[in-house]
Amino acid sequence: MDEQGRLLQARGVGMPGLPVQGGLQPLNPHQLHEPPSDNGEPRKQDIGDILQQIMTITDQSLDEAQAKKHALNCHRMKPALFNVLCEIKEKTGLSIRSNQEEEPVDPQLMRLDNMLLAEGVAGPEKGGGSAAAAAAAAASGGVSPDNSIEHSDYRNKLSQIRQIYHSELEKYEQACNEFTTHVMNLLREQSRTRPISPKEIERMVGIIHRKFSSIQMQLKQSTCEAVMILRSRFLDARRKRRNFSKQATEVLNEYFYSHLSNPYPSEEAKEELAKKCGITVSQVSNWFGNKRIRYKKNIGKFQEEANIYAVKTAVSVTQGTHSGANSPTTPTSAGSSGSFNLSGSGDMFIGMQSLNGDSYPATQVESLRHSMAPGGYGDSISGSQMYSPRELRANGGWQEAATPSSVTSPTEGPGSVHSDTSN
């Protein structure tokens, strides 16, 4: 017996946590389960003993061990011993204990599995990641399938996790199989010496599997955690507001104020702005959404800013060096920096007549197209993709009533009119 234990030990088959039953004691228990002593000395002594034992074991040849085993099997008292063991076993009821009924599928495990599947960590190789990314995109408000930079980064990390997960899983499975066969062989071997029914072996295997699956569950759990962290860092990070860079805000503001009459960048323009600012298209959309609403709510507050950008744009246009409004898809409407007073339909025409044709906001032109004879002013902006067609608001102006009248010329100064603070 002791020899078996030693063999086990020598072959590294110790599983301290494994509930070993039926007399299968793989190790010298008193040595392994020694409580950690405060004083290191005795412990050191123990370790020394164990090492000594191991060394002597390795000195023993396999043949020698086999010979001993054989001797034991052939011992004349062996059948008697076997019978005694059977009797004892029957008395203690060890063999009667029925198999525990099939344990129900652990709901937590199922949850973990489902989550891993949903995240694309488990399940089919490709598509998993993108499915997760798509799901994430949908979760993020489903604005638009941009954020490709973030998502590719996310996908990379996810596939890293996936790789680790699968390799670990494989390792565990392999280890489990190896261990199971080993234990089975061992038990079969032992069954010659002591009573072990096949059922018990089966049960043992079941226990081992459960043990390993609990390890797998830990693996799944930590994988889930990793995915969650990843998600929170990459996707839910949207909650964590980062102010845009100064330069980005400048670019956006420039566009906004130079298109004040119709600050609705087209998809193309948004993309361009996004690229320039190093942000995503949806962030551009958000920014414009916020800007419009906030500008409209408190025009007075933005008057100064508007003037600043009006000057900027005007200067850069006259110098012809302005990069912001000169983009291929963005026709400069710098001249119109002050043409945001489109409120009433009354001064609409005044504005149009007094300004350069290029700068006419689509809103007005469109509404004109409806109300005027065809072939009018529309042609002047026909090439412009800047304005989304959706800007045909019923009354023709995005700001409705809230429109200040002067940002046009900085010389005029702010606060000249804007008697309205509609809000």
Added chain:
DNA sequence: CACCATGATTTGGA
């Protein structure tokens, strides 16, 4: 810490 600025999200409408 209060307050404001600002990016993001939610809700409801067209």
Added chain:
DNA sequence: TCCAAATCATGGTG
């Protein structure tokens, strides 16, 4: 699907 509007939540500042 985009927008306006309201709201949330965080960042920055005095």
